[in-house]
Amino acid sequence: MRSMPRVNHIIQHQSYEDHCRKNTQAEENRIYCRHGSDHGLTVSRIAYIFLLENLLEAGTRGSQEQTSEIDKETIYAAGLLHDIGRWVEYETQEDHALVSARIALPILRDCGFSSTEIETITLGVLEHRLPPDKTSSPLGQALSLADDWARDCKNCPSQETCYKYSKTMEEIII
């Protein structure tokens, strides 16, 4: 296993901790999926598996795809930060993809990500709410898919009124 010092720096970062806590507080009474640090970590892991699978499949086809430019820390950083500004949306109605990308910027700089990596990560965060086939980047597509696959819809007591729920959401993909 490769260690991820910059990702570990993110989860220790004061601003990251503050925003996670604010998300938890804002969703205390939410009956649908919540967006605490556990959600970010789950989305990171699923997005990573998805992109690895894509790479493996590209390898067996003998083609080199864009995904090879994204490394593990980039994927985890994007997953951890993609919903970090969710609490702001509850207060101001500003799209949390935009807020999260904005908030992520100084955290990523503090944690040593390069400007190219920051561009990739913030684009992924910005695109995470788009339908997967409407994203422009592999990371945005991975986050969009992972965000759905991270949910345990089959066992959710709120499925009847959830806008996200459909029968296919019960299928385990990853």
Ligand SMILES: [Fe+2]
């Ligand atoms: Fe989100």
Ligand SMILES: [Fe+2]
């Ligand atoms: Fe999410």
